[in-house]
Amino acid sequence: MKGVFNFSHIIFRMRYVAAYLLAALSGNNSPSADDLKKIIGSVGIDCEADKITKIIGELKGKNIEELITKG
Amino acid sequence: MKGVFNFSHIIFRMRYVAAYLLAALSGNNSPSADDLKKIIGSVGIDCEADKITKIIGELKGKNIEELITKG
Numbered sequence: 001m002k003g004v005f006n007f008s009h010i011i012f013r014m015r016y017v018a019a020y021l022l023a024a025l026s027g028n029n030s031p032s033a034d035d036l037k038k039i040i041g042s043v044g045i046d047c048e049a050d051k052i053t054k055i056i057g058e059l060k061g062k063n064i065e066e067l068i069t070k071g
Numbered sequence: 072m073k074g075v076f077n078f079s080h081i082i083f084r085m086r087y088v089a090a091y092l093l094a095a096l097s098g099n100n101s102p103s104a105d106d107l108k109k110i111i112g113s114v115g116i117d118c119e120a121d122k123i124t125k126i127i128g129e130l131k132g133k134n135i136e137e138l139i140t141k142g
Binding site for chain 1: 082085086089090092093094096097099106109110111112113114115116135139
């Protein structure tokens, strides 16, 4: 349902932001879907390639400060 | 030198916060040193067990909002 607060979606998205942030903080300024898949896989969670690619597209180019404050 | 702005220390610490955050967002509310080592290892960075244990001690008990805003 559109407009309904979706908590699980936020958690899901924040996971990608945390993984992207970790990659960026480790000197990888342009993490690939495979990089994020590996990081998220390290906590035992599988993720879908198409979702990763979509989120990478949204996060790419943001600086670390923006990632933290806006996600 | 005490009091001198240490950028590399901040980056180093933020890596742990990002890893801790990822663990917390994946349902692990009390990540161990090994959990964080595995996550940080996934980006190809080795980390020292004593530093991880120290940082875990500082982060433990903070909620996700505090982690993001205060680190």
